[in-house]
Amino acid sequence: MKSTKELQTIATQVRRDILRMTTAAKSGHPGGSLGTADWMTAMQFNIMNHDPEHFTMDGQGQDMLFVSQGHITPVIYSTMARRGYFPVSELSTFRQFGTRLQGHPSTEHGLPGIRMASGSLGQGLSVGIGAALGKKMTGDPNLVYTLHGDGELQEGQIWEAVMFAGAKHVDNLISTIDYNHQQIDGTTQQVMDLGDLKAKLEAFMWTVVVIENGNDMQQVLDGMAKAKSLTGKGSPVAVILTTEMGYGVDFMQGTNKYHGSVLSADDLPKALAQLEETLGDY
Numbered sequence: 001m002k003s004t005k006e007l008q009t010i011a012t013q014v015r016r017d018i019l020r021m022t023t024a025a026k027s028g029h030p031g032g033s034l035g036t037a038d039w040m041t042a043m044q045f046n047i048m049n050h051d052p053e054h055f056t057m058d059g060q061g062q063d064m065l066f067v068s069q070g071h072i073t074p075v076i077y078s079t080m081a082r083r084g085y086f087p088v089s090e091l092s093t094f095r096q097f098g099t100r101l102q103g104h105p106s107t108e109h110g111l112p113g114i115r116m117a118s119g120s121l122g123q124g125l126s127v128g129i130g131a132a133l134g135k136k137m138t139g140d141p142n143l144v145y146t147l148h149g150d151g152e153l154q155e156g157q158i159w160e161a162v163m164f165a166g167a168k169h170v171d172n173l174i175s176t177i178d179y180n181h182q183q184i185d186g187t188t189q190q191v192m193d194l195g196d197l198k199a200k201l202e203a204f205m206w207t208v209v210v211i212e213n214g215n216d217m218q219q220v221l222d223g224m225a226k227a228k229s230l231t232g233k234g235s236p237v238a239v240i241l242t243t244e245m246g247y248g249v250d251f252m253q254g255t256n257k258y259h260g261s262v263l264s265a266d267d268l269p270k271a272l273a274q275l276e277e278t279l280g281d282y
Contacts, residue, residue, distance in 0.1 A: 055085065
């Protein structure tokens, strides 16, 4: 287990990785990746029960994570590499043709840590529910985690899955919503207002945990620990994780501009100057 300070150090390096990867590739999704860097770091290093050296597709005997908002591969790959799923040096191949680090997660090349090809939004919760029910059938006490963008909740399949999980008491499932209020076409309020998200989830028989600041590492640790304590009680658990898109770089924060746009070569040094190199760049 890492201390809060150690996790913050890793998350800072992860943010550097995200910016360098996307700028070098001249494509990618840095905004949401920066916003979820704290959560993903906490998950990989402290929250989940998993062993990178003994990864299996069926996930038996370990926790499983399905990132439904698959476009945030920069943060997925960086945290996985820093956790030991594959060499950190491989981050330099991000979005290059034929490599394992595609723009959206791919199972084609057998990248350890990836169990589904995601990015077609709306599908990850259904997959996570299936995995959670599989663990119940085999008596595996470990948990299944999913991560979703708030804009993704505008997909109908999400709410079919939400209804199913509540009705069928899938209580070994924790689904986190990256609640940054931004999507590619504007704010979620402008595109399709989600309304009272907590009340909606509770109406579907989910237990809800709210993390007010998902860019505060201690709040993330405390909130996810609370979510874990609520599993096994008859209801799936949802975590509403309030983050800021682009967090860590002042001119990238709080806007959807960098949802799917990357920094220019000239702006990269300005951004990196706000993020101390902590573990060594790849």
